[in-house]
Amino acid sequence: MFRLAHLSDIHLGPLPELSYRELASKRITGYINWQRNRKRAMFGDTLLRLVADMKAQRPDHVAVTGDLVNLASKQEIIGARLWLEDLGKPDFVSVVPGNHDAYVPGALKRAYREWHPYMLGDHGLGAEAKHFPYLRVRGPVAIIGTSSAExxxxxxxxxxxKRGQALRTAKLLTEAKARGLFRVVMIHHPPISGAAAWSKRLIGKQFFSKVIHDAGAELVLHGHTHLDTIYWLTGPDGEKVPVVGVPSASQNAGSDKPPSRYNLFEIEGGPGHWSLTQRERGLKLDGSGIDWIRERQLLSDGTAVNAHPREDAKPAGEASLDETGHLSG
Structure with a gap:
């Protein structure tokens, strides 16, 4: 059995001191939002507690789907590198960037440089926009990191x-299938119509759904919405591919978003007979501690079979995406 942990939307705090020059940009709106909202909802020891709990579960690998920082200042990006080094070695942690990591022009290049070992494929490709996606093989699992950040x-x-990244992703998925691997695709924005507000959507999600339709995958992981959601995309033989989102790892209890969580996926079996179980663990709604939230098996017919659901768990949104790109179900 291979155990894959999934974290997202770290939003490391607190914000460092920013110069007037740094604030004379889009950062001013994010700075105000942090002071008014996120400082209260996302700063404290919540992230530390969640990561400690995740490590205690002894996953075989960790996937981080973006938004490590808030305003992508130099100090934040360097701080995120230090956080990653504490999370685990580069061969144990795979990262894709989010929109906050590319908050202003030039920020994403700095993030690529600082986080380079965590976004590098097995053959030295990755950690540059033109080199996404990257491929890492860990045990029976192929981890394919894509970038939607800009x-x-x-x-x-x-x-x-975009189309170029779509073609490269399809190629890696096809090669991984030929090797008999369980394929996991990482992306920050949900590649689903209606999953995020129009101003926060993924442009080019039709390319992503076509990649899955033509090449297939076994699991897609994303962040961005700070919600625990599951959607389904259709693969080449009509099978359904789960697209799973996770709440922010730093979210405190008591807000309108689910509190801090991570997913732990248990992968067993082999080609044509994979078994995928999602175990969701995180902060209780009252903030009193970390516990199991949900356990369910994700089946290729597009159903999620719950087992031992927690009374304090908010239900995940479920929907599917047909081949024409419309939501159904």
Whole structure:
């Protein structure tokens, strides 16, 4: 059995002191949002507690789907590298960037440099925009990291998945299938119509759904929405591919978003007979401690079979995406 942990939307705090020059940009809107909202909802020891709990579960690998920082200042990006080094060695942790990591022009290049070992494929590819996606093979699992991160105008948090990256992703998925591997695709923005507000959507999600339709995958992981969701995309033989989101790892209890959580996926079996179980663990709604939230088996017919659901768990949104790109179910 292979155990894959999934964290997202770290939003490391507190914010460092920023110069007037740094604030004379889109960062001013994010700075105000942090002071008014996220400082209260996302700063404290919540992240430390969650990571300690995750490590105690002894996963075989950790996937981090973006938004490690808030305003992508130099100090934050360096701080995120130190956080990653504490989380685990580069061969144990795979990262893809989010929109906050590309908050202003030039920030993403700095993140690539600082976090380079965590976004590097097995053959030395990755950690540059033109080199995404990257491929890492760990045991029976192929981890394919894609990038939807890009700098946007104020009040926008969109991402993009363009044709070139789509073609490269399809190639890696096809090669991984030929090797008999369980394929996991990482992306920050949910590649689903309607999963995020228009100003926060993924541009090019039709390319992503076509990649899955043509090449297939066994699991897609994303962040961005700070919600525990499951959607389904259709693979080449009509099988359903789960697209799973996770709440922010730093979210305190008591807000309108689910509190801090991570997913632990248990992968067993082999080609044509894979078994995928999602175990969701995180902060209780009252903030009193960390416990199991949900356990369910994700089946290729597009169903999630719950086992031992927790009374304090908020239900995940479930929907599917048909081949034309419309939500159903």
């Amino acid at each position: 700098a946007t105008a104020p009040f926008f948090a969109t991402g993009s998945f």
